[in-house]
Amino acid sequence: MIRDIITQIELLFNRANIAYDEIIEWGELNPAVYTDFEKVKTIDSFIFRFIKIQDQIGNRLFKSFLNGLGDYMDSMSLLDVLDKLEKLEIIDSSFEWMENRKLRNTLTHEYPDNEAEIIEGIIRALDAYNEMAKVFQKIKKITIKRNLI
Numbered sequence: 001m002i003r004d005i006i007t008q009i010e011l012l013f014n015r016a017n018i019a020y021d022e023i024i025e026w027g028e029l030n031p032a033v034y035t036d037f038e039k040v041k042t043i044d045s046f047i048f049r050f051i052k053i054q055d056q057i058g059n060r061l062f063k064s065f066l067n068g069l070g071d072y073m074d075s076m077s078l079l080d081v082l083d084k085l086e087k088l089e090i091i092d093s094s095f096e097w098m099e100n101r102k103l104r105n106t107l108t109h110e111y112p113d114n115e116a117e118i119i120e121g122i123i124r125a126l127d128a129y130n131e132m133a134k135v136f137q138k139i140k141k142i143t144i145k146r147n148l149i
Contacts, residue, residue: 002064003149006140009056013133016049020129029123031115043122047107050125053132054101065090065139068148090142091135100128 019042026033033039062081066072071084082094091097106121143149 002061002068002143005056005060005064006143006149009053009061009136012049012053012056013136016046016053016129019043019046019049020126023122023126029119031119033119034115046129047122047125050129051104051107053129053136054104057132057136058097058101061136061139065143065148068143068146090138092131096131100124100131103128 022042023029023046026039033043058078062085063072063076066076066081066084069088071088072081076084079094079098082091082097085091086094103121103125106117107125
Protein backbone atom coordinates (compact mmCIF):
# COMPACT_ATOMS: atom_id res chain seq x y z
CA MET A 1 0.00 0.00 0.00
CA ILE A 2 2.72 2.49 0.93
CA ARG A 3 4.46 1.72 -2.37
CA ASP A 4 1.35 2.82 -4.29
CA ILE A 5 1.08 6.00 -2.25
CA ILE A 6 4.74 6.85 -2.85
CA THR A 7 4.37 6.17 -6.59
CA GLN A 8 1.32 8.42 -6.80
CA ILE A 9 3.02 11.23 -4.88
CA GLU A 10 6.12 10.96 -7.08
CA LEU A 11 3.92 11.40 -10.14
CA LEU A 12 2.29 14.46 -8.59
CA PHE A 13 5.69 15.96 -7.74
CA ASN A 14 6.99 15.29 -11.26
CA ARG A 15 4.03 17.18 -12.72
CA ALA A 16 4.13 19.96 -10.14
CA ASN A 17 7.86 20.50 -10.65
CA ILE A 18 7.22 21.75 -14.18
CA ALA A 19 4.88 24.49 -12.99
CA TYR A 20 7.05 25.21 -9.94
CA ASP A 21 10.18 25.71 -12.07
CA GLU A 22 8.32 27.96 -14.47
CA ILE A 23 6.97 30.15 -11.67
CA ILE A 24 10.43 30.42 -10.10
CA GLU A 25 11.85 31.52 -13.48
CA TRP A 26 9.50 34.53 -13.52
CA GLY A 27 11.33 36.05 -10.57
CA GLU A 28 9.37 38.20 -8.15
CA LEU A 29 5.65 37.52 -8.23
CA ASN A 30 3.12 40.33 -8.26
CA PRO A 31 -0.55 40.73 -9.21
CA ALA A 32 0.45 41.56 -12.80
CA VAL A 33 0.85 37.82 -13.46
CA TYR A 34 -2.95 37.71 -13.61
CA THR A 35 -2.86 39.68 -16.87
CA ASP A 36 -1.06 36.81 -18.63
CA PHE A 37 -3.36 33.84 -19.25
CA GLU A 38 -0.44 31.41 -19.70
CA LYS A 39 0.94 32.39 -16.31
CA VAL A 40 -2.51 31.98 -14.76
CA LYS A 41 -2.68 28.45 -16.20
CA THR A 42 0.75 27.67 -14.74
CA ILE A 43 -0.24 29.04 -11.34
CA ASP A 44 -3.50 27.08 -11.41
CA SER A 45 -1.62 23.91 -12.32
CA PHE A 46 0.84 24.42 -9.47
CA ILE A 47 -1.92 25.14 -6.95
CA PHE A 48 -3.88 22.07 -8.03
CA ARG A 49 -0.85 19.78 -7.67
CA PHE A 50 0.27 21.45 -4.43
CA ILE A 51 -3.11 20.74 -2.84
CA LYS A 52 -3.17 17.15 -4.12
CA ILE A 53 0.36 16.49 -2.84
CA GLN A 54 -0.48 18.00 0.51
CA ASP A 55 -3.59 15.82 0.75
CA GLN A 56 -1.78 12.64 -0.27
CA ILE A 57 1.07 13.21 2.15
CA GLY A 58 -1.09 14.39 5.04
CA ASN A 59 -4.03 12.04 4.66
CA ARG A 60 -2.39 8.88 3.33
CA LEU A 61 1.40 8.77 3.45
CA PHE A 62 1.84 9.90 7.04
CA LYS A 63 -0.62 7.31 8.34
CA SER A 64 0.81 4.48 6.21
CA PHE A 65 4.34 5.41 7.23
CA LEU A 66 3.53 5.47 10.94
CA ASN A 67 1.57 2.26 10.56
CA GLY A 68 4.60 0.62 8.97
CA LEU A 69 6.69 1.75 11.94
CA GLY A 70 4.05 0.40 14.33
CA ASP A 71 3.32 3.91 15.61
CA TYR A 72 -0.17 4.51 14.21
CA MET A 73 -3.56 3.95 15.82
CA ASP A 74 -6.91 4.52 14.10
CA SER A 75 -7.94 6.86 16.92
CA MET A 76 -5.13 9.32 16.10
CA SER A 77 -6.18 12.73 14.84
CA LEU A 78 -4.15 14.56 12.20
CA LEU A 79 -2.60 16.64 14.96
CA ASP A 80 -1.60 13.46 16.82
CA VAL A 81 -0.03 12.13 13.63
CA LEU A 82 1.84 15.39 13.06
CA ASP A 83 3.05 15.51 16.67
CA LYS A 84 4.37 11.95 16.32
CA LEU A 85 6.14 12.84 13.07
CA GLU A 86 7.65 15.91 14.71
CA LYS A 87 9.00 13.76 17.56
CA LEU A 88 10.48 11.39 14.99
CA GLU A 89 12.05 14.44 13.27
CA ILE A 90 10.23 13.73 10.01
CA ILE A 91 8.64 17.17 9.98
CA ASP A 92 10.05 20.31 11.59
CA SER A 93 6.81 21.53 13.13
CA SER A 94 3.27 20.22 13.40
CA PHE A 95 2.09 23.83 13.77
CA GLU A 96 3.82 24.80 10.53
CA TRP A 97 2.28 21.83 8.71
CA MET A 98 -1.19 22.88 9.89
CA GLU A 99 -0.55 26.47 8.84
CA ASN A 100 0.46 25.28 5.39
CA ARG A 101 -2.78 23.30 5.16
CA LYS A 102 -4.64 26.56 5.72
CA LEU A 103 -3.05 27.91 2.52
CA ARG A 104 -5.72 26.00 0.62
CA ASN A 105 -8.32 28.62 1.57
CA THR A 106 -6.16 31.49 0.37
CA LEU A 107 -5.17 29.75 -2.84
CA THR A 108 -8.61 28.55 -3.88
CA HIS A 109 -10.72 31.64 -3.22
CA GLU A 110 -10.13 34.07 -6.06
CA TYR A 111 -11.76 37.45 -5.85
CA PRO A 112 -10.82 40.47 -7.94
CA ASP A 113 -9.78 42.44 -4.86
CA ASN A 114 -7.55 39.83 -3.23
CA GLU A 115 -4.91 39.18 -5.89
CA ALA A 116 -2.14 40.47 -3.61
CA GLU A 117 -3.27 38.03 -0.90
CA ILE A 118 -3.28 35.17 -3.40
CA ILE A 119 0.22 36.13 -4.58
CA GLU A 120 1.39 36.06 -0.96
CA GLY A 121 -0.24 32.63 -0.61
CA ILE A 122 1.51 31.39 -3.76
CA ILE A 123 4.86 32.54 -2.40
CA ARG A 124 4.15 30.71 0.87
CA ALA A 125 3.04 27.65 -1.12
CA LEU A 126 6.31 27.66 -3.10
CA ASP A 127 8.24 27.54 0.18
CA ALA A 128 5.90 24.90 1.65
CA TYR A 129 6.27 22.87 -1.55
CA ASN A 130 10.02 22.61 -0.96
CA GLU A 131 9.41 21.50 2.61
CA MET A 132 6.87 18.89 1.48
CA ALA A 133 9.41 17.56 -1.02
CA LYS A 134 12.03 17.22 1.73
CA VAL A 135 9.58 15.45 4.04
CA PHE A 136 8.52 13.13 1.23
CA GLN A 137 12.12 12.23 0.38
CA LYS A 138 12.90 11.63 4.06
CA ILE A 139 9.92 9.28 4.44
CA LYS A 140 10.75 7.51 1.18
CA LYS A 141 14.37 6.98 2.27
CA ILE A 142 13.36 5.59 5.69
CA THR A 143 10.67 3.43 4.09
CA ILE A 144 13.21 1.87 1.73
CA LYS A 145 15.90 1.54 4.43
CA ARG A 146 13.50 -0.23 6.81
CA ASN A 147 12.02 -2.31 4.01
CA LEU A 148 8.48 -1.04 4.64
CA ILE A 149 7.60 -1.16 0.95
